[in-house]
Amino acid sequence: MIIGVPKEIKKEEYRVAITPFGIEELKKDGHTILVETSAGEGSGFPDEEYLGADADIVDRATVFNKADLIVKVKEPLPAEYNLIRERQAIFTYLHLAPNRELTELLLKKKITGLAYETLQKDGALPLLAPMSEIAGRMAPLMGAYFLQKIHNGAGVLVTGTVGVKPAKAIILGAGVVGTNAAHVCIGLGMDTVVINKGVEKLQKVDEMFMGRVKTLPLTSHNVAEEIKDADILVGAILVPGGKTPVLITRDMLKTMKKGAVIIDVSVDQGGCIETSRPTTHDNPIYEVEGIIHYCVANMPGAYPRTSTLSLTNATLPYIKLLANKGIENTLRDDAVIKTALNTYKGKITNKALAETMGIT
Numbered sequence: 001m002i003i004g005v006p007k008e009i010k011k012e013e014y015r016v017a018i019t020p021f022g023i024e025e026l027k028k029d030g031h032t033i034l035v036e037t038s039a040g041e042g043s044g045f046p047d048e049e050y051l052g053a054d055a056d057i058v059d060r061a062t063v064f065n066k067a068d069l070i071v072k073v074k075e076p077l078p079a080e081y082n083l084i085r086e087r088q089a090i091f092t093y094l095h096l097a098p099n100r101e102l103t104e105l106l107l108k109k110k111i112t113g114l115a116y117e118t119l120q121k122d123g124a125l126p127l128l129a130p131m132s133e134i135a136g137r138m139a140p141l142m143g144a145y146f147l148q149k150i151h152n153g154a155g156v157l158v159t160g161t162v163g164v165k166p167a168k169a170i171i172l173g174a175g176v177v178g179t180n181a182a183h184v185c186i187g188l189g190m191d192t193v194v195i196n197k198g199v200e201k202l203q204k205v206d207e208m209f210m211g212r213v214k215t216l217p218l219t220s221h222n223v224a225e226e227i228k229d230a231d232i233l234v235g236a237i238l239v240p241g242g243k244t245p246v247l248i249t250r251d252m253l254k255t256m257k258k259g260a261v262i263i264d265v266s267v268d269q270g271g272c273i274e275t276s277r278p279t280t281h282d283n284p285i286y287e288v289e290g291i292i293h294y295c296v297a298n299m300p301g302a303y304p305r306t307s308t309l310s311l312t313n314a315t316l317p318y319i320k321l322l323a324n325k326g327i328e329n330t331l332r333d334d335a336v337i338k339t340a341l342n343t344y345k346g347k348i349t350n351k352a353l354a355e356t357m358g359i360t
Contacts, residue, residue: 001323002032004067006060007039010074012281014042014304017071017092018319019312023053031323032056034063043308064088069327071319073311074298081105089327091319093117093131096342097243097356098270106343112327113343116315117268118241118350120339125240127318127340129176130310132265134300136180136236139263140169140188142294143232146261146285153292154259156231159189166190170226172218172247172272173236174201177265181234182213193226223247228255235264235272241342242352243270250274250289258290267295 003026005017016039018026023033035055037047047057064070064083072092076084078101084090087110094115096103106113116127125132140158147153147167160166169185171178174196185192186209193214194205202215216222227233227248233256237244244266253275264276271277275288278297285294300307318337322330330337331344341349348354 001326002034002066002068003319003323004063004070005033005035005039005055006063006070006072006080007036008042008073009077009079010298010301013074013298013301015073015301015308015311016040016043016045016304017073017311018316019043019308020045020049020053020055022312022316022319023050023055025316026320026323027054029320029324034058034067036060036063040308043304045308069319069322071315073301073308075099075102076105084109084111086110088112089322090114091116091315091322091340093128093268094342095268096353097239097241098268100357103343103348103353103357107346107348110346111343112331112341112345114322114337114340115241115342115350116340118340118342118352119318119336120240121336125176127311127314128238130314131300131307132176133180134303134307134310135265136177136234137184138299138302139177139181139234139236139265140184140190140232142284142296142299143169143234143261143263144188146292146294147231147259149259151285151292152259152287153261154231154257156259158231167231168229169193169232169234170195170230171234171236172196172223173234173238173266174198174205174215175236175238177236177238178234179205179208181236181265182209185232186212190232195222195226218247224252224255227252228257230256231260233260233262235262235266235276237266237272238269239352241350241356243356244272246274247272248274253289253291256289256291259292261292261294263294265299268297271295
């Protein structure tokens with residue numbers, strides 16, 4: 001199979017879909033890998049390392065023109081739409097729920113759209129988990145940074161100090177993002193509350209942190225009450241393939257402390273805060289009702305070396321499966337890969353996405 005690895009063009013996105021080590025593994029199975037010039041430089045993998053792994057370094061047009069399977073990190077952007085070939089296969093973080101334009105393009109071109117974020121195995125999301133772990137660990141750090149008065153934050157040192165209480169962190173969601181955010185919050189000494197819909201996950205959080213994290217069921221009342229004295233709020237809600245429900249309205253922001261910081265990690269899927277909109281690493285925050293919003297849509301891209309290595313570790317077995325067995329055969333025979341399928345032969349194949357798009 002011919003596999004294409006284009007350079008990511010999303011603003012401040014330095015990750016690459018496959019490392020040179022991953023190329024070596026694919027070459028052992030006899031595949032051709034086309035890597036766009038300088039695709040890995042942002043992650044510390046120069047073209048020379050890809051050439052050493054026997055990849056073909058080519059221009060952007062060649063990657064898209066010749067590859068049977070395009071492997072990316074982020075969703076295709078409008079500048080790439082014309083490059084995508086009819087009936088091509090794409091394996092990446094698609095995040096289609098808030099992106100009708102891209103969804104319609106994939107349907108029109110009959111693209112086999114495979115999304116890392118919807119692939120499920122044994123009830124888990126193994127391709128989303130590595131980046132969720134990084135984003136979760138980043139979230140409290142970003143919150144702590146933007147609490148500085150110079151950023152119009154509340155001027156609260158999250159660790160507290162002798163005789164002064166630490167900051168309070170509210171985490172909406174107890175999945176991979178939420179638990180990793182809680183891990184860092186506890187490490188910084190913050191007063192930490194995790195709010196989640198399912199009681200089972202709350203029990204796991206309680207056991208994991210041995211009671212050091214307060215847990216509450218996800219109700220409108222609990223959210224409304226807890227955010228009033230929050231210094232940092234982390235949005236970590238996920239509906240695989242679907243749009244994230246809004247849990248905090250603009251009116252609710254008015255009840256929060258001025259200068260508090262929201263980090264909406266859910267923004268890739270629409271966000272769980274009504275006032276959330278995607279931002280970039282070079283302009284990561286904005287203010288609504290006196291509340292700082294950090295809504296960078298590709299948070300792990302800030303640490304591309306770590307993120308790329310972690311991502312390839314997770315995705316490579318599935319890329320090898322698709323390449324070795326063939327896309328059609330894999331989709332027919334492998335139940336796990338089928339869960340990654342979002343679009344196929346002009347139809348939406350993911351139930352949550354179909355409901356979001358109003359197609360049932």
